[in-house]
Amino acid sequence: MKTILVPYDFSQEAEYAFEFACEMAKRTKNHLKLFHVIELPTPQSFNSMGEAGTFSNESSQIFMIELVEKRKKQMAEFEAKFADKGFSFETKMVFGNPFAGISKEIVDAKADIVIMGSKGSSGLEEVLIGSNTEKVVRNASCPVLTIKSKISPKDIRKVVFASDFNEVPTDVINRLKTSMTIINAELHLVKINTPSIFENTRTSIQKIKSFAEDFELDAASMEVYNSSSEEDGILEYADDINADMIAMATHGRTGFLHLLSGSIAEDVVNAAKRPVWTMKSKK
Structure with missing residues (x-):
């Protein structure tokens, strides 16, 4: 950096x-x-x-x-x-x-x-x-x-990285690892399951494990969390483990496509009380 x-x-x-x-x-x-x-x-x-x-x-x-x-x-x-x-x-x-x-x-x-x-x-x-x-x-x-509120880097001990763990861009993870090293926090990986986008737990956990191995991440936990929406699930999981920061990739869509699909990352940025780290996916 x-x-x-x-x-x-x-x-x-x-x-x-x-x-x-x-x-x-x-x-x-x-x-x-x-x-x-x-x-x-x-x-x-x-x-x-x-x-x-x-x-x-x-x-x-x-x-x-x-x-x-x-x-x-x-x-x-x-x-x-x-x-x-x-x-x-x-x-x-x-x-x-x-x-x-x-x-x-x-x-x-x-x-x-x-x-x-x-x-x-x-x-x-x-x-x-x-x-x-x-x-x-x-x-x-x-x-x-x-x-959004007063916080020091030394106060950040737990970081939640939320993803579907499908083809996460290498650049995003490398930048996240750099930030994590500077902050010196533990990383918690979570996949949110929703009624509209459901995946069985065994499949999800295997994806998260493969992701952690591929990027050589020392994750403190790997979880599948059920909620009514991805945004709510990310915020709820961060609350449940008392996380200090949320990290995500954002798709960077604009214009009409953005209005149709929105962005989970932007919704989380708007709603979260915690600091949120985001990076645009180039895929």
Whole structure:
């Protein structure tokens, strides 16, 4: 892990993510980049957590000038504060759409992981706009760790990796193993059985065992868990074993196909209280 990218919108959730990322950077001695997008005012704007805000034509120009100066000062304060904390640190501020800006920066900075805050979304809000966090999870070429509350890497002792264990991409598992090594947590593998997608336990367990052997994973447990839906099962299993983090691959579908099938990983990111590690499957 060489570059940790933290999209930062000055929300409490973003601060939790930044604090977590700082501890990770101290452990790895890697580069930490704090990235802020100032969204240009429109009649209806959304911040990087997906919340709506309104600007009037008369006040928007003054507001933007004041906001830019305020953010410049805040970013300079970050640079001064973290100039000598045991890891390389920089800030960057751009104008535009938060999701587009974050996506471009992931590529430009060659980010190895994105750590970002999330408030989650549900119901009509999720159907209409989702959140920028959700869009990053769906499209990012590197792992994304979403955080909703204050937590330290040292507090993560149990990680649940949920999958169907059918052709899991090698790149996803290699990146997960890297994160697991840095965090130093035990890994629990789980396959969720649902009424609509049922598989007998013997078959599922054999798949999980083969998966662990193929990727040389030292799993603390391998389980088949029954639930009404995959999303609910993942969350319930994490509750049952008192897991500290959930890890998943996401299919990265967009457009109409995404609306038809949705994404279990994005649903879990929205609903989970725990940190969720995701990476887009390239298959």
